[in-house]
Amino acid sequence: MAQHVFMHLVKHDAIRRRARSKEYSRWWLAYPVLVALVGIVYFTIYVSSGEFQPQYLLYWTVALPYGFFMIAFARTHRERQNGTFGWWLSLPYSRFLLVSAKYTASVLYGIFCVLIAFVLTTLLSGYASLLNPMFGGDFLKQFFKAEFLWYGYLLCFIPFMAAYGMLTSFVGMSYLKPLLPLMWIGFGLSGNGFIWLTTKWQAFKEGPDPLHFAPQAWSWWGIVASFVAAGLMLAASAKIMEKQLRL
Amino acid sequence: MNEAQVGRMRFRIDLSQPLYEQVLDQIRSSIAKGEIDLGEKIPSVRELAQALKINPNTVMRAYQELERDGLTETRRGQGTFITTKAEQVQTIRQNLAEKAIEEFLNKMNSLGYHLPDIQALIEEKGGSRR
Amino acid sequence: MNNQVIECQHIVKKYGSKFALNDFTVSIPAGKVTGILGPNGAGKSTFFRMVMGLVRPEQGHMQVLGSRPGWQTNKDIAYLPDRARWYADHTVEKAMQWAENLLPGFNRERAEKLADFMDLDRSMKVAGMSLGQEARLMLLICIARDVPMILLDEPFSGIDIVSRERIIGTLIDNISETEQTILLSTHEIDEAESLFDHVVFMENGQVRLTGEAETLRAEHGSMETLYRKLYR
Numbered sequence: 205m206a207q208h209v210f211m212h213l214v215k216h217d218a219i220r221r222r223a224r225s226k227e228y229s230r231w232w233l234a235y236p237v238l239v240a241l242v243g244i245v246y247f248t249i250y251v252s253s254g255e256f257q258p259q260y261l262l263y264w265t266v267a268l269p270y271g272f273f274m275i276a277f278a279r280t281h282r283e284r285q286n287g288t289f290g291w292w293l294s295l296p297y298s299r300f301l302l303v304s305a306k307y308t309a310s311v312l313y314g315i316f317c318v319l320i321a322f323v324l325t326t327l328l329s330g331y332a333s334l335l336n337p338m339f340g341g342d343f344l345k346q347f348f349k350a351e352f353l354w355y356g357y358l359l360c361f362i363p364f365m366a367a368y369g370m371l372t373s374f375v376g377m378s379y380l381k382p383l384l385p386l387m388w389i390g391f392g393l394s395g396n397g398f399i400w401l402t403t404k405w406q407a408f409k410e411g412p413d414p415l416h417f418a419p420q421a422w423s424w425w426g427i428v429a430s431f432v433a434a435g436l437m438l439a440a441s442a443k444i445m446e447k448q449l450r451l
Numbered sequence: 452m453n454e455a456q457v458g459r460m461r462f463r464i465d466l467s468q469p470l471y472e473q474v475l476d477q478i479r480s481s482i483a484k485g486e487i488d489l490g491e492k493i494p495s496v497r498e499l500a501q502a503l504k505i506n507p508n509t510v511m512r513a514y515q516e517l518e519r520d521g522l523t524e525t526r527r528g529q530g531t532f533i534t535t536k537a538e539q540v541q542t543i544r545q546n547l548a549e550k551a552i553e554e555f556l557n558k559m560n561s562l563g564y565h566l567p568d569i570q571a572l573i574e575e576k577g578g579s580r581r
Numbered sequence: 582m583n584n585q586v587i588e589c590q591h592i593v594k595k596y597g598s599k600f601a602l603n604d605f606t607v608s609i610p611a612g613k614v615t616g617i618l619g620p621n622g623a624g625k626s627t628f629f630r631m632v633m634g635l636v637r638p639e640q641g642h643m644q645v646l647g648s649r650p651g652w653q654t655n656k657d658i659a660y661l662p663d664r665a666r667w668y669a670d671h672t673v674e675k676a677m678q679w680a681e682n683l684l685p686g687f688n689r690e691r692a693e694k695l696a697d698f699m700d701l702d703r704s705m706k707v708a709g710m711s712l713g714q715e716a717r718l719m720l721l722i723c724i725a726r727d728v729p730m731i732l733l734d735e736p737f738s739g740i741d742i743v744s745r746e747r748i749i750g751t752l753i754d755n756i757s758e759t760e761q762t763i764l765l766s767t768h769e770i771d772e773a774e775s776l777f778d779h780v781v782f783m784e785n786g787q788v789r790l791t792g793e794a795e796t797l798r799a800e801h802g803s804m805e806t807l808y809r810k811l812y813r
Contacts, residue, residue, distance in 0.1 A: 467803040
């Protein structure tokens with residue numbers, strides 16, 4: 205029975221469409237489409253100019269860990285804001301189950317975002333190789349490999365950041381609220397974790413080098429430790445939800 | 452004040468007095484006045500509660516007392532009916548009449564009227580009524 | 582056999598320096614409709630949250646359905662929180678599915694009948710509903726459950742008259758059909774008082790007066806009059 209409930213909770217949390225009271229006009233779609241078209245044109249010009257390097261496509265991804273935190277934070281925070289908190293809290297299931305379901309939904313959403321990013325990067329680099337043969341052939345193969353490893357590594361950051369985001373939200377609602385500034389400082393530090401782990405010490409000023417990125421052996425232990433930490437934070441969230449909430 | 456017409460009975464419920472007594476009295480009164488016939492079906496507990504917007508348990512209590520008095524009978528699956536025994540209704544009429552007279556006499560006494568004066572007044576007023 | 586579904590003894594709950602519940606002692610009878618009445622800040626909502634185990638007392642003893650309050654006992658309780666809203670991205674249909682999947686004892690058949698009675702079309706979107714319709718939906722979700730106890734915290738607050746009448750009508754049907762214990766807190770005493778078997782008047786976290794509604798009526802008049810008398 206609990207499993208069944210868990211699935212439904214995850215489903216409920218994972219698929220939250222924006223509430224629209226009226227059917228919106230299809231015209232609004234025109235804007236994103238326009239932006240996409242302009243983007244592609246700009247991209248084409250940029251690649252043809254010779255300034256572009258495919259690894260540039262990956263630089264922005266270092267911000268994603270912050271996103272993973274915010275997804276989880278917002279999910280819990282929103283529950284309190286929009287008046288449905290009482291319903292969630294009074295569900296007759298263990299706090300750990302409720303917390304885990306929300307967490308799972310956040311993690312799934314994070315994975316989804318990474319997948320989208322991966323697909324976009326692949327498509328754009330493929331397109332770039334068509335425009336400039338220098339980016340094709342062997343180079344493209346090497347790029348795909350690097351990209352795959354890069355995004356795979358990024359995925360490993362989701363569990364920790366999502367658990368941390370959720371915990372921060374709970375701390376903010378509890379008697380432990382005084383700890384909140386520390387939590388946010390920690391957020392700033394850990395969000396940078398991805399950058400640190402992907403940038404060679406020697407070339408720190410130049411930033412990450414996705415093409416020649418190879419995770420250090422010890423960082424895998426760090427990843428495992430982060431999973432354990434995520435589990436602990438999840439348990440902590442459940443504990444706060446059970447005993448410490450300021451209602 | 453909740454007023455409602457339920458079938459052939461008219462109810463006036465005053466929230467500042469116990470409700471169950473009022474439901475009971477008003478049904479008895481309806482029966483005595485002949486507003487509902489012998490053997491006629493009265494609304495179910497739920498129907499009456501809905502019409503008067505009061506707790507069904509209150510109505511239930513009144514119905515149970517009516518049944519104890521022998522004024523109503525419940526037939527399984529069919530509902531609640533007024534008794535077919537005319538004597539029961541007569542008894543009720545008698546009781547209500549006596550009660551009315553008692554109240555009347557109390558009131559007159561408090562105004563300083565005694566039996567001979569009361570009788571005289573009744574003759575006077577009663578004559579114009581016939 | 583213990584016929585009290587809720588027993589509180591000398592419960593104390595503070596928020597900072599303010600007492601939400603202050604030596605609060607009360608017994609709620611089973612199978613009856615009990616009105617929890619009192620002005621704002623009397624502690625009614627805190628009491629309800631304590632019954633649901635969402636808030637813990639600092640002192641005192643409490644039993645709900647024979648156990649300590651907590652999420653385990655909540656499977657037998659349907660709770661309508663105060664100032665609650667429903668999930669804006671749902672439709673009536675989706676709401677009923679949510680309840681079916683997550684709320685123990687949810688009776689879909691009864692819910693369908695109630696939705697018709699409450700005039701709620703299945704495809705209606707919550708985001709487009711008036712507060713009254715939303716209130717009717719949330720009440721439906723609570724009442725369509727076969728559970729021993731129902732807690733309604735200010736179900737009439739801010740609701741239009743028509744919705745209120747529908748809600749009261751639904752409650753009357755519910756009382757006729759089931760042996761459920763219902764706890765209801767409200768300011769709209771004049772509308773709801775005819776539903777109460779039992780009442781508890783609260784003030785400043787304590788019980789000022791409690792008893793059978795009919796007995797209190799004989800002594801003091803309507804519950805509304807009594808309310809005015811107590812909280813002048």
